[in-house]
Amino acid sequence: MSALEDLIAAGRALVDAGLSPGTSGNVSVRDGDRLLMSGTGTRLGALTPEDIAVLTLAGEIVGGARPSKEVPLHVAMYARNPEHRAVVHVHSPSTVAVSCLEPWAPHSAVPPLTPYSLMRVGQVPLLDFVPPGDPAMGALITDCPVPFRAALLANHGAVVSAAEAAAAVDSTIELEEACRITLLTDGRQRRLIAPERVAEITARWGTPWTATASVS
Known part of the structure; x- marks a missing residue:
């Protein structure tokens, strides 16, 4: 599929998974030296070519629809993970x-409760709150001291990047599930995956994890 088709399919998949209610959330794909991004106010499950903004890699608008206000968030994720070709931002419940x-x-808001989140996502730092669309979000992404391919935005939602659009959707779905399990076990005596096993899994799957002392 073309980059445009990948973006439209990703939007539909996020809505089908229940992760993008109404007009919330946005998706972008890198297509050579430009970005294709869902336009502001669009419904991700019903995107058409006319709903897509075209931007430079620096976030400058060059054509198409008016882009989402979260352009700085997406541009920063591509800068941080230049090998990635897709970024998803959702306000999913968990x-x-x-x-x-x-x-x-400090390195992950989500504890290591299942191997699947470690395999697909790795650590998920919590970034400080700034209002949606604030250019300061870009600096929070690029200046974060730990490696990541997914992060939680305080009191806001999640951002995920991946090598291609379908993988970004899959990782976003896995992150939502990991957060749901985090909530279900909150306040209870959790049985976490042992640090040495976490290291083995993340090394095998190439996902980021910062070695630390065990946290309950």
């Missing part, structure tokens, strides 16, 4: 809920 809690650890 990611928003966990983003409103204190993080499990």
Whole structure:
């Protein structure tokens, strides 16, 4: 599929998974030296070519629809992970809920409860709150001291990048599930995956994880 078709399919998949209610959320794909991004106020499950904004890699508008206000967020994710070709931002229920809690650890708001989130996502730092669309979000992304391919935005939602659009959707779905399990186990005596096993899984799957002392 073309980059445009990938973007439209990703939007539909996010809505089908229940992760993008109404006109919330946005998706972009990198197509050579330009970005294609869902336009502001669009419904991700019903995107058409006319709903897509065309931007430079620096976020300058060169054609198409008016882009989402979250351009700085997307541009920063591509700058941080230049090998990635897709970025997803959602306000899905469980990611928003966990983003409103204190993080499990400095390097990850989501604890290592299942191997699947480690395999697909790795660590998920919680970034400080700034209003949606604030250019300061770009600096929070690029200046974060730990590696990541997914992050929670405090009191806001999640952002995920991946090598291609379908993988970004899959990782976003896995992150929502990991956050849901985090909420279900909150306040209970959790059985976390042991640090040495976390290291083995993330090394095998090439996902980021910062080695730390065990956190309950």
